[in-house]
Amino acid sequence: MKIVVCIKQVPERDARLRIAADGKSVDTAGVATEINESDQYALEAGLRLAEKVGGEVVVLLLGPDAAEEAIRRALAMGAARAIHLNDAAFQGGDATSTAKALAAAARQESPDLVLTGLQSDDAGWSQTGVIVAELLGWPSATLIMEIEQPEGGRIKVKRELEAGWFQWITLPLPAVLTIQSGIYPVRYATLKGIMGAKKKEMKKMGPADVGVDGGLVGTAGRKVELKRLYVPEKTVAAEILPGDAATAAASLVERLQKQAKVL
Amino acid sequence: MGAIWAVAQTEKGEPKVVSFETIAGAQKLAAALGASLEAVVLGAGVGGAAEKVAARRVDRVRVIDDPKLDPYAPDAYAAALHQAVEAEKPDYVLFPHTYQVRDWVPRLAATLDAGFISDVVDLRADGGEPVFVRQPYQGKLNADCAFTGTGPRLVSFQAGAFLSDDAAKGDSAAEIVAQGVDLSAVEIRTEVLETFQEVENKVDLSRADVIVAVGRGIGKQENLGIVEELAAALGGQLAASRPVCDNEWLPMDRQIGSSGQTVAPRLYMAIGISGAIQHLVGMKNSGTIVAVNKDANAPIFSVADYGIVGDLFEIVPALTAKVKETRGA
Numbered sequence: 001m002k003i004v005v006c007i008k009q010v011p012e013r014d015a016r017l018r019i020a021a022d023g024k025s026v027d028t029a030g031v032a033t034e035i036n037e038s039d040q041y042a043l044e045a046g047l048r049l050a051e052k053v054g055g056e057v058v059v060l061l062l063g064p065d066a067a068e069e070a071i072r073r074a075l076a077m078g079a080a081r082a083i084h085l086n087d088a089a090f091q092g093g094d095a096t097s098t099a100k101a102l103a104a105a106a107r108q109e110s111p112d113l114v115l116t117g118l119q120s121d122d123a124g125w126s127q128t129g130v131i132v133a134e135l136l137g138w139p140s141a142t143l144i145m146e147i148e149q150p151e152g153g154r155i156k157v158k159r160e161l162e163a164g165w166f167q168w169i170t171l172p173l174p175a176v177l178t179i180q181s182g183i184y185p186v187r188y189a190t191l192k193g194i195m196g197a198k199k200k201e202m203k204k205m206g207p208a209d210v211g212v213d214g215g216l217v218g219t220a221g222r223k224v225e226l227k228r229l230y231v232p233e234k235t236v237a238a239e240i241l242p243g244d245a246a247t248a249a250a251s252l253v254e255r256l257q258k259q260a261k262v263l
Numbered sequence: 264m265g266a267i268w269a270v271a272q273t274e275k276g277e278p279k280v281v282s283f284e285t286i287a288g289a290q291k292l293a294a295a296l297g298a299s300l301e302a303v304v305l306g307a308g309v310g311g312a313a314e315k316v317a318a319r320r321v322d323r324v325r326v327i328d329d330p331k332l333d334p335y336a337p338d339a340y341a342a343a344l345h346q347a348v349e350a351e352k353p354d355y356v357l358f359p360h361t362y363q364v365r366d367w368v369p370r371l372a373a374t375l376d377a378g379f380i381s382d383v384v385d386l387r388a389d390g391g392e393p394v395f396v397r398q399p400y401q402g403k404l405n406a407d408c409a410f411t412g413t414g415p416r417l418v419s420f421q422a423g424a425f426l427s428d429d430a431a432k433g434d435s436a437a438e439i440v441a442q443g444v445d446l447s448a449v450e451i452r453t454e455v456l457e458t459f460q461e462v463e464n465k466v467d468l469s470r471a472d473v474i475v476a477v478g479r480g481i482g483k484q485e486n487l488g489i490v491e492e493l494a495a496a497l498g499g500q501l502a503a504s505r506p507v508c509d510n511e512w513l514p515m516d517r518q519i520g521s522s523g524q525t526v527a528p529r530l531y532m533a534i535g536i537s538g539a540i541q542h543l544v545g546m547k548n549s550g551t552i553v554a555v556n557k558d559a560n561a562p563i564f565s566v567a568d569y570g571i572v573g574d575l576f577e578i579v580p581a582l583t584a585k586v587k588e589t590r591g592a
Contacts, residue, residue: 013479013537014558017403026400037506095379096372118365124399125381130337130369139452140337142366160522161458162362168456182509223378223414227394228407231560238554238570248571249581252553253589255569260551262473262530263497263589 001055001150004106005046005079006116006129007039009063009070013121024226026122028066035070038117042179044186045147046115047078053149056080058109062090062101068202075197076189083109087206089214095123097221099131104212105205107136111174113155118143118178133176140176141169145183265354267293269321270303270344272359273312278304281359281420283427286319288386288420289357290431295388298354301325303442305343307333313439320433325351325442336451337367345374346444348415360419372417378410379417384424401539402562422521422544466500466516473499473530476519476546477507480535480556480575484512489579490534496586499530504542520545535575538563555579 011017012032020027035043046057059074061067062085071082083105090101106114114136119126133140145166146158150173159167160180189197207214215221239255241248256263269289271282286302293300300320304313305327317324327347331339348356348371358364360382372379385396387407394407395418410416468474475494481487487501494501501517508518519526520542531549536542538554538561546552547566554567555575564570571578 011400013401016558016560017400019404026404095369095381096376099373122400124397124401125379126365127369127372127379127381130366131373134341134370134373140366140370141453143362156456160362162521164460164522165458166461167458169453170456171453181505185511223376223410223412224380225409225411226406227409229399230405230407231403232398232405238552238564238567240559240564240570240572245573245577245581246585248573249578249585252569252571252582253585256530256551256553257589260530260568262551263586 001050001053001113002109002111003046003050003055003057003113003115004060004109004111005039005043005057005074006060006102006106006114006132007043007070007074008036008061008120009033009067010036010120010122019229019231024229026229033066033069035073036117036120036122038119038179038181040186041181041183042115042117043074043077043079044184045144045179046113047187048184049113049147049149058083058111060102060105061085062098064091071202072197073189075200075202076193077187078193081201082203084202084204085210086204089207089220090218092219092222093217094222094224095125095127095131096223097217099128099135100221101207101210101212101217102128103132103135104210106132108210112150113173114176116176116178118180129176129178136174136176138174138176139171140178141171142178143180144177145180147177264296264298265352266299266301266322267296267355267357268301268303268353269357270305271312271316272361272363273304273306273309276306276308276311278312278315279359279361280427281361281422282316283319283430284422284425285357285359285420286316286321287425287427287430290320291425292355292357292386292388292393295393301353302437303327303344303347305332305340307331314436317437317439318432319437320431321437324437324439326439327442327444329444329446331446331449331451334455335363336453337370338451338453339446339449340367341370341374342446342449343444344371347442348375351442353415355416355418358417358419360421364419368417368419375415377415377417378412379419380408380410381419382421383418384421398540401537403560421540461515468500468502468517468519468524468526471500471526471528473497474502474519474526474528474549475499475532475534476502476504476536477534478504478536478542479506481507481512484510486576487512489576489583493532493534493579493583493586496583496590497530499528502526504536533563533567534579536563537561538566
């Protein structure tokens with residue numbers, strides 16, 4: 001079974017974000033990055049399935065040179081090889097134009113399954129995986145919490161619905177699944193994995209290599225434009241209690257007793 | 264210009280509350296643009312839902328009623344609305360940003376080759392071209408987004424972005440028209456086997472008077488002890504944000520937020536929780552909210568009454584000691 005897992009490199013959760021000079025993007029200089037959280041879970045799900053039924057996991061990432069770090073990590077975790085959509089034409093896209101690039105690259109691989117996280121921790125569109133499915137002409141299912149082994153050309157998955165409800169559904173392969181965080185505990189890369197990753201194939205590709213019109217991807221192909229990125233104004237500000245731990249703790253307990261009257 | 268559509272989501276033949284929130288947002292956009300507003304209800308046997316929607320101030324309600332739309336399947340929903348949009352050419356199609364919408368509307372965006380601005384919290388129409396406000400980077404930043412080019416424009420609103428009560432009622436019920444679609448050629452590829460609720464919540468946090476919730480900031484499972492001690496000192500329940508349960512540091516039945524329990528205790532303490540929207544929707548109605556976090560810019564401080572910025576590994580034990588001292592006295 002061949003499984004393509006689309007991953008994205010994003011700033012670390014706790015990273016302090018500064019707005020870049022253009023007022024439309026985050027200044028990435030010196031910002032620590034990681035593989036998008038739900039994409040890590042998608043990768044874990046892909047690796048488990050490939051280990052169980054046999055086959056390989058191919059990592060697919062769209063991003064600049066700096067995103068090689070995320071690819072190396074995915075290879076160290078166990079992916080067999082990687083495709084890096086790395087070209088100026090791919091940059092600055094919205095969900096639609098990014099999905100067009102990813103779908104073109106995935107199509108060339110003719111996989112049985114494409115997995116990705118349900119949404120990115122930076123842009124957070126929660127669209128890309130499903131658009132990829134439609135562009136490939138494949139069925140899709142979102143917010144997947146469990147995957148069973150394929151049987152008779154169909155795969156059975158558990159979807160998360162709202163308010164604590166779940167659903168078992170089946171769909172024919174090939175298909176696209178977007179994975180919910182928490183599906184399975186994510187493995188760590190072992191030292192052996194990290195060493196081995198250096199020898200694995202990482203193919204850098206541009207629009208012509210994957211057979212997509214450069215005008216449809218990245219900034220040129222987007223239908224949504226980011227006009228301004230800014231720090232939101234605080235609506236209700238908490239009273240921040242100053243001092244060292246003991247002092248702040250004492251002020252808090254006093255307020256909880258006397259002002260809020262909850263102790 | 265073309266109309267603005269607000270697409271309602273129904274469940275068991277009833278419009279969901281978020282559908283009225285979408286109508287409230289659509290009324291704001293329609294007023295700003297001077298456009299007509301139509302609600303769209305799709306499903307099977309949704310005549311009753313359409314009547315409830317028609318009581319709101321909309322110019323028309325379009326009903327797409329087809330047996331193939333029950334149970335929900337992304338193939339059928341995307342095909343049905345695609346046909347309706349092609350036939351009527353609305354300028355904007357607005358949705359609630361629900362799990363279901365995330366499952367099928369990106370597919371619609373692809374078949375229409377339309378732009379889709381998802382998870383919007385507000386909109387402005389400064390001099391014509393509307394701007395839709397999103398909160399990327401886990402709600403840490405705001406982004407003003409606009410559509411480029413032509414074609415239908417799809418937007419989904421985050422739950423709570425607009426209030427359902429604000430969806431003004433009309434003077435009289437709006438006209439309801441049947442929107443014909445032909446789904447006979449649509450192949451539904453997904454098959455639903457079973458829809459169920461996971462084991463009943465063993466811990467009913469909704470009844471707790473005091474909740475101490477712990478987040479990703481705790482770092483690892485072995486560190487949970489200090490938070491348990493604080494909860495015990497306060498006579499409260501221990502709870503968690505999603506990442507803690509995803510890592511299996513605490514069981515799922517302790518999870519607060521959109522995919523866990525919704526609570527409103529008298530006192531809620533958020534320890535090492537940054538306050539992603541998915542968590543906030545589960546606890547923001549709590550009486551008194553305390554947040555302890557190392558990041559002074561964490562969104563949790565915007566809903567908290569009291570905050571301490573710093574290292575939770577120093578603050579939490581100090582707090583436990585102080586609570587014990589006070590309660591013992």
